[in-house]
Structure formats: C-alpha cells, structure tokens
Amino acid sequence: MTWTVARVGFAPIKGTRHRELPEVVLTKSGPVGDRRFCLVDPVRRRALRTVETPQLVAVTVDWRDPELSCTFPDGSRVDEAVMVDEQSIEFDYWGRQVSGRRVTGPWAAAFGRYLGAEVELVACAPGDVVFGDSLSLITTGSLAALSTLIGRSIDPARLRATAVVDDHAEGRTLTDPVESDWIGRQLTIGTATVRVTGPIARCAVIDIHPVTGERDGNLLRTLARAARTGEQFLDPIFGVQATVMQPGLLRPGDRAALIEADTTVTGAAAREAANKSPR
Known part of the structure; x- marks a missing residue:
C-alpha cells in the first residue's frame, strides 16, 4: 500500500511558527534547518519552553543559510546574515545539557523586547533541541478522526509534524490509526528511507x-479521553516519530510506502518509546 505526502515543514527557531515548506532535505541527523536555533534564558541557563512562552508561535522565521529572518506580530522584521561566537554556551533542555554557540546580531534584542525578558539566541547542532527522534509524521486520517471528536477542522501546523501523509483512510479511529502499523518498520518517503x-x-x-500563539484548544484533553482504557489513563499520543536511515528529499506529492518489517514495537514498548516525544 502506498500513500502521498500532503504537507512538509518545520520551525527554524524552536517554538516559533511551524512553517509549511515546498521541500525538506533529510539527512541522517534529521531535517536540515529544523530547530537549528533556540532561545535561552541566560539567567536560568535553560532553553525556552513553548508551553511556557506560547507567544513564540506567533513569530514567523525563515532560514536560508546564512540569512535568518524573523517577522513579529506587529510587522517588525529582523533580517541579517548569522554570525556566531567562537565560545560555546551550555544550557538545559528538558533535563539534558546541550552545548551551542551564541548568535551575534539583533535577534536576541528583538525577541527580548517581544517577550519582555532577556534572552539569547543560540545556534545548535542538528537534533540537539529535539525531544525524541528527529522526524515526526501524522496522517490525514488521524487528523480527520481528531477533528470529528473535537467538532472542528484542525490545522495540521498545530501538531508540528515534519510531514503530513495522506493515508486515504476512512473510518479509522484515534485508537486504531494507520501510523500504528508503521511502528518498528521502515518507510520510503520521498527519496528518503526512515524507520518509525x-x-x-x-x-x-x-x-x-x-x-x-494563543491558548485556544482542548486537544490534549480530547486525546487523553480517547487514550483512556477503563480506569487506566494512558499517555495522550498522536502521530509517530522516526529516524532517517537513508537521506533524501521530501516534497508534497511524494510517495510514501512501507518497504520492510523489523521488530514491531507494541504494548509497553510502544508506550516507552512515546516518552521520547518531540516538543
């Protein structure tokens, strides 16, 4: 069975708007440019968390190496070539120590004014500020099932997936998504090969x-209700994560297909894998 890639995208600065893009280059380290930068609280030495600074989502970022452009909700824009300090900076990312390099230029001041707090913009190695594996996938069937439960259409950017795959599924539920069949298996997607x-x-x-960037939904509660089994509360899950096995190019309209079965991850093992969730 084959499917079609419907949407691809990412955010160059962690926590900013998830951009729909014409193509994404996948390397062994993940999507090129995805979360290439993050904002750091210089006092707490901790990466800013989107759940604590949701207004970051309203900032649109474009990264065309070496040019970094940031457009703020008031229409102001900062657009210059990126230069970084030679000296590295260490900071906490969800309990893990990460090392990056400070970005010089106007961005820290612009974000500081917008957020009302001092911040530093830091350039990170690929995958360093990703909570889990580098690639995330969701399907249109799962989006449709969630939209039915919530009673309104859902913008796929809300789920911040690297790729949305049109699985042509009808009648599947959140407890029986097509993506669950991919876990532990390899998938060709575009010209790349990934392992879910x-x-x-x-x-x-x-x-x-x-x-x-406003808090306006109850999707998490809806997923939690869907995941509940009797009196047992399970993690609210949606979509799957993957690693890149063979680098390639990913574009809307590309084909996706399973190519081989590995050891299928089920039950408790799947739940343990879910704890490595991209955020």
Whole structure:
C-alpha cells in the first residue's frame, strides 16, 4: 500500500511558527534547518519552553543559510546574515545539557523586547533541541478522526509534524490509526528511507493556536479521553516519530510506502518509546 505526502515543514527557531515548506532535505541527523536555533534564558541557563512562552508561535522565521529572518506580530522584521561566537554556551533542555554557540546580531534584542525578558539566541547542532527522534509524521486520517471528536477542522501546523501523509483512510479511529502499523518498520518517503520508532506522547503545545500563539484548544484533553482504557489513563499520543536511515528529499506529492518489517514495537514498548516525544 502506498500513500502521498500532503504537507512538509518545520520551525527554524524552536517554538516559533511551524512553517509549511515546498521541500525538506533529510539527512541522517534529521531535517536540515529544523530547530537549528533556540532561545535561552541566560539567567536560568535553560532553553525556552513553548508551553511556557506560547507567544513564540506567533513569530514567523525563515532560514536560508546564512540569512535568518524573523517577522513579529506587529510587522517588525529582523533580517541579517548569522554570525556566531567562537565560545560555546551550555544550557538545559528538558533535563539534558546541550552545548551551542551564541548568535551575534539583533535577534536576541528583538525577541527580548517581544517577550519582555532577556534572552539569547543560540545556534545548535542538528537534533540537539529535539525531544525524541528527529522526524515526526501524522496522517490525514488521524487528523480527520481528531477533528470529528473535537467538532472542528484542525490545522495540521498545530501538531508540528515534519510531514503530513495522506493515508486515504476512512473510518479509522484515534485508537486504531494507520501510523500504528508503521511502528518498528521502515518507510520510503520521498527519496528518503526512515524507520518509525514509536508513537508521540503529546503535551499542551497542541492547545496553542498555530498562528496567534494563543491558548485556544482542548486537544490534549480530547486525546487523553480517547487514550483512556477503563480506569487506566494512558499517555495522550498522536502521530509517530522516526529516524532517517537513508537521506533524501521530501516534497508534497511524494510517495510514501512501507518497504520492510523489523521488530514491531507494541504494548509497553510502544508506550516507552512515546516518552521520547518531540516538543
């Protein structure tokens, strides 16, 4: 069975608007440019968390190496070539120590004014500020099932997936998504090959409007209800995460297909894998 890639995208600065893009280059480290930068609290030495600074989502960022352009909700824009300090900076990312390099230029001041707090813009190595595996996938069938439960259409940018795959599915539920069949298996997608490692446990970021940055949803609660089994509460999961096995190019309209079965991840193992959730 084959499917079609419907949408691809990412955010160059972690936590900013998830951009729909014409193509994404996949390397062994993940999508090129995805979360290439992050904002750091210089006092706490901690990466800013989207759930705590949802207004970041309203900032649109374009990264065309070496040019970094940031457009703020008031229409102001900062657009210059990126230069970084030679000296590295260490900071906490969800309990893990990460090393990056400070970006010199106007961005830290612009974000500081917007957020009302001092911040530093830091350039990170690919995958360093990703909570889990580098690639995330969701399907149109799962989006449709969630839209039915919530009673309104859902912008796929809210789920911040690297790729949305049109699975041509009808009648599938959130407890029986097509993506669950991919776990532990390899998938060709575009000209790349990926291995799907597990489901994605979701957090309150999905309740943030993908354009305005306002908290306006109850998707997390809906997923939690759907995941409940009797009196047992399971992690609210949606979509799957993956690693890149063979680099390639990913574009809307590309074909996706399973190519081989590995060891299928099920039950408790799948739930454990979900704890490595991209945020």
